[in-house]
Amino acid sequence: MNGIDSSEGTDRFRMLVEAVQDYAIYMLDTHGIVRSWNSGAQLIKGYQADEVLGKHFGMFFRAEDVAAGLPAKELADALAHGRTEEEGWRVRKDGTTFWANIVVTPIYGPEGDLRGFTKVTRDMTERRRLKELENSWQRMNEFIAMLAHELRNPLAPIRNAVSILQMEPAPSPTLRSCREMIDRQLSHLTRLIDDLLDAGRLTSGKIRIRPQRVSFNAVAAQAAEACRPLMEARLHKFSLELPSEELWVHADATRLAQVIQNLLGNAAKFTPDRGSIALAAWLEGKRLKVEVRDNGEGFEPQAAQRLFELFTQGDGARPIREGGLGIGLSLARSLVEMHGGSMTARSEGVGKGSVFSFELPGADVVQRPAHAPGPALVLVVDDNRDAADSLSELLRLLGYRVSAAYDGETALALAMREPPLAVFLDLNMPGTSGRDVLAALREMPACQAAHVTAVSGYGLEDEKAGRANFSGFDARLQKPVELPALRSVLTSPAFPGQPTAISI
Structure with missing residues (x-):
């Protein structure tokens, strides 16, 4: 041997x-x-x-x-x-x-x-415990996903109704106050639902991004408008500092808007009444630089990294006076890093404001695309009558000719009578489902080129999990449909025509 x-x-x-x-x-x-x-x-x-x-x-x-x-x-x-x-x-x-x-x-x-x-x-006790925690977390994520879907259905008509009320030309002070209160609380509830879902996806590694070439100017404007009610409620002075040219970047538009909303929401939360908040963006080489500045509470410099930890609220040195789940900043940084970028935070100290900045690769400047002119007949299909009627009324106020159907069979009959140029289609309908309606529309010669938007309580991650199928649709909207998200679809280059009455 x-x-x-x-x-x-x-x-x-x-x-x-x-x-x-x-x-x-x-x-x-x-x-x-x-x-x-x-x-x-x-x-x-x-x-x-x-x-x-x-x-x-x-x-x-x-x-x-x-x-x-x-x-x-x-x-x-x-x-x-x-x-x-x-x-x-x-x-x-x-x-x-x-x-x-x-x-x-x-x-x-x-x-x-x-x-x-x-x-x-x-x-193997510890490994078994971790496995059981993972299984429990997965079951909880599935439960939250189903709960969020069920909650979004009643939220959809409420959101549409609020949007309609917001377009009233001369509401009374009482109506205006109630309308704004409902809008703020509805936005808060929707964000809580989305944050809960994204927390589970973040910890389980199930968040996915779908990058494409998008206009940062449009995304930033959409995100700022979504946060405007919160900032207006606290009388914040908000400025959007973008170059005159159109900034374009390779990113997932939905997730990029979420990053900006989370940063603006965080700024609004920790900036006192009548404070100032600014969103600025510029190009350095091929990298997009973005900053959200405020003159709010700020934080101790050594707490900068801790702010991005999941479920962390504030800098840990002072009592928390604002609500929230402590998810937004952690999620924002994770989404930026998934795009190949980075995010940092800095402050000169408590009471001296804060700056949250991030950068993304693959950016450049081009001219804005022109929209094709012309009216568009829009068909809204949803078995929830309140959701269909409120979305239809909102589109009418925006200047579109609209037909509404409350089931798939009626929708196809209306499409045969007058082919729509655009369709907003609920996925989950009894009988003839949204998928069935889409397939039938694509077989009609006059409707093959129709712009079809899926409207559902399910989101992108639900599609990954096999709970929803958005293939074949030109766009998608998640219930409750936010007015900025709807405007984003209506103003996209692919959407056919412009409204006949009210400019958006």
Whole structure:
């Protein structure tokens, strides 16, 4: 043996096994009696060698497992298959149980006679606990996703109704106050739902982005408008500082808008009444630079990194006076990093305001695309009458000719009578579903080129999970439909025509 006799090699192997502490390694005779005991076995099971040598290994099983014959079955399986590996509960000296991974291998002599068994046990309690937490978190994510979908259905007509009220030319002061209060609380509720969903997706790595070439100017304006009610409620002075040229960047428009909204929302939360907030963007080479500045509470410089930790609120040094889940900043930075960018925060100290900045690669400047002129007949399809009617009325106020249908069959009949140039289609309808309506429209020669927008309580991550299918649609809107999101669809280059009455 390369200069080492067999007895010396055996001794070295025995010493090696004895030194292993992460695994309990011991030998059994043919009857299951313990004949050796290493230091790992002592650490994991709690017994000294003289407490187990000469005793049956069934002492490590729970009483109910012994009654069920599991020790004998373990040895029998090892004999039948050459080795056996399993996981199960085992008992320590102090009576506590742990989840163990066990490998049992039979030992045969030179003549093929059974000499005993080697048994290797590893404590897997922590891994099992983490697996159970992961499964519980997954079930919770699925529950939250379904709950969010159900909550978005009633929120959709409420959002549309508020948007209609916002377009009233001369509301009374009382109506205006109530309208603005409903709008703020509805926006807050919608953000909470979205934050809960994204927290689960973030921790499980299920957030996906779909980058394409998008106008940063349009995305920034949409995000700023979504946050405007919150800033106006606190009388903030807001400025949007963009270059006169159109900035374009390779990004997921929805997620980029979410990043900006989260930063503006954070600024509004920690800036006192009548404070100032600014959103600025510019180009440096091929990188887009974005800053959100405020003259609010600020934070201690050493707390800059902690602000981006999940479920962290404020800098940890002062009591929290504002609501929220502590998700927005962590999610914003993660989304920016998924785009290949980076995000930082800085402040000169408490009471001296803050600056949150990020940059993205793949940016440039081009001229704004021109929209094709002309009116568009729009067909709204939703089995929820309130949702269909409120969205239809909103589109009419924006200047479109609109037809509404409350089921798939009626929608197809209306489309055959007068082919629409655009369709807003609910996915989840009884009978003829939204997918069925889309397929039928694409088979009609006059409707093949119609711009069809999916309207659903499901989002992008639900599509990834197989709960929704948005393939074949030209755009998508998530319930409750926000006015800025609707405007983004209506003003996109792909949308056919412009409204006939009210300019947007």
